[in-house]
Amino acid sequence: MSQRTGLVFGKFMPVHKGHLALIDFARKQCDHLIVSMTVTPDDVIPAAIRLGWLTELLATYPTIEVVTASDDFHDPTLPLWEATKLWAAFIKRRFPAVSVFFASEEYAIPLAHHSGLHYVSFDPLRQQVPVSATLIRQQPAQYWEFIPDVVRPFFVKKVCLYGPESVGKTTLAQQLATEYKTAFVPEMARSFITSNTFTIDEIIQIGQAQTEAVQAAERIANRLLFCDTDLITTQIYSSIYFDQIPPELTALERSVQYDTYILLDIDVPWVSDNLRDQGHRREEMLNRFRLELDKRHLTYHFISGSYSERMIESQKVVGALLRQPILHDKIR
Structure with missing residues (x-):
C-alpha cells in the first residue's frame, strides 16, 4: 500500500x-x-x-x-x-x-x-x-x-520604568506587575554591588545580567513585562563613574527592545540609600535620561505627580499599549 x-x-x-x-x-x-x-x-x-x-x-x-x-x-x-x-x-x-x-x-x-x-x-x-x-x-x-507558550514572548509588551535615582521606578514596576498579573524585572545592579565602588568589568556583568533577566522574564510574562531599568541606564552610569561606555553595553542594548518607556519626573522626595549618590544633580540627571531617549527616537511618556497619580497615568499608557497591533517593522 x-x-x-x-x-x-x-x-x-x-x-x-x-x-x-x-x-x-x-x-x-x-x-x-x-x-x-x-x-x-x-x-x-x-x-x-x-x-x-x-x-x-x-x-x-x-x-x-x-x-x-x-x-x-x-x-x-x-x-x-x-x-x-x-x-x-x-x-x-x-x-x-x-x-x-x-x-x-x-x-x-x-x-x-x-x-x-x-x-x-x-x-x-x-x-x-x-x-x-x-x-x-x-x-x-x-x-x-x-497563542502557544513558545510564541508568546514575541507578543509580550515590554514597558521600561526609566529615569534617575529615587523616582519610584521599582515600586511602580511592582505595582503594575501586580495589577496586570504578570512579571517584573528588578534592577540587577543591586544583586552585584553594595556601594558605588566597582569596576568596569562589574558594570558589564550587570548589563549582561539585566539583559538575561529580561529575556528570561519574557518567557513567563502574561501579556506585559515591566522592567525597573534598562541598558541605556547602565550606559549612563558607566559614563558617570568611568567616563566611558564599554561596547559590550551598546551591543546588549540592541538585544532587547522596549515597546514604550515611562520616564518618571523628579518631583517626589529624594530617598537616600547606599547606592544613590546623585541627589545633588537631579535636574541634570533627568535631562540626561531624557536626552538619551530623544537621541534614539524612542517612544516614551513623561509622568509626574504623586505616587498614586503616577500609577493612574501609567495604567493609561499600558491600556493604550495593549490595544496596539503588531508593528510592521517589529523585528526581534
Whole structure:
C-alpha cells in the first residue's frame, strides 16, 4: 500500500492553537505530513522566527516535515479562482508526492479542483478554535489564550520604568506587575554591588545580567513585562563613574527592545540609600535620561505627580499599549 503524503500550508504569522489543531488533525490521517510555511520579504514576522516556532512545536512528531517555500506564485490582483490555478501549479511542482491537503479556508475548493488533489476540510467556521493569525496580530492581548507558550514572548509588551535615582521606578514596576498579573524585572545592579565602588568589568556583568533577566522574564510574562531599568541606564552610569561606555553595553542594548518607556519626573522626595549618590544633580540627571531617549527616537511618556497619580497615568499608557497591533517593522 502506498504511503499517504499530506500537506498543510500557510504563513503561520503567527502559528496559533488553531493551526496546531489543524496540523494534528492532518497528522493522524497521513503517513507523512508536510507543513509548508510560505514566506515573502514583506512578512511582518520574520521567517526565521516563525520557522523556529513551528520546528519547536512539531519536533516531537517524526512523521511531520516542516519546510519553507517562497511565496512567489501568488498574484493578489487575480480573483480566487484564477489565483488558485497558480497555487495548484506550485504545489504539483514543489510537492509532487502530496495526494491530499488539509485546510479551513475558502480557497480550498477551487484549489482542489485545479490541483486534482483530495481536500479534507477542518473546522471551516472556526468553532473549535475561534481565532485567526490576523486577529492575534491586531490584538494579541485579547487572544492570548490561543497563542502557544513558545510564541508568546514575541507578543509580550515590554514597558521600561526609566529615569534617575529615587523616582519610584521599582515600586511602580511592582505595582503594575501586580495589577496586570504578570512579571517584573528588578534592577540587577543591586544583586552585584553594595556601594558605588566597582569596576568596569562589574558594570558589564550587570548589563549582561539585566539583559538575561529580561529575556528570561519574557518567557513567563502574561501579556506585559515591566522592567525597573534598562541598558541605556547602565550606559549612563558607566559614563558617570568611568567616563566611558564599554561596547559590550551598546551591543546588549540592541538585544532587547522596549515597546514604550515611562520616564518618571523628579518631583517626589529624594530617598537616600547606599547606592544613590546623585541627589545633588537631579535636574541634570533627568535631562540626561531624557536626552538619551530623544537621541534614539524612542517612544516614551513623561509622568509626574504623586505616587498614586503616577500609577493612574501609567495604567493609561499600558491600556493604550495593549490595544496596539503588531508593528510592521517589529523585528526581534
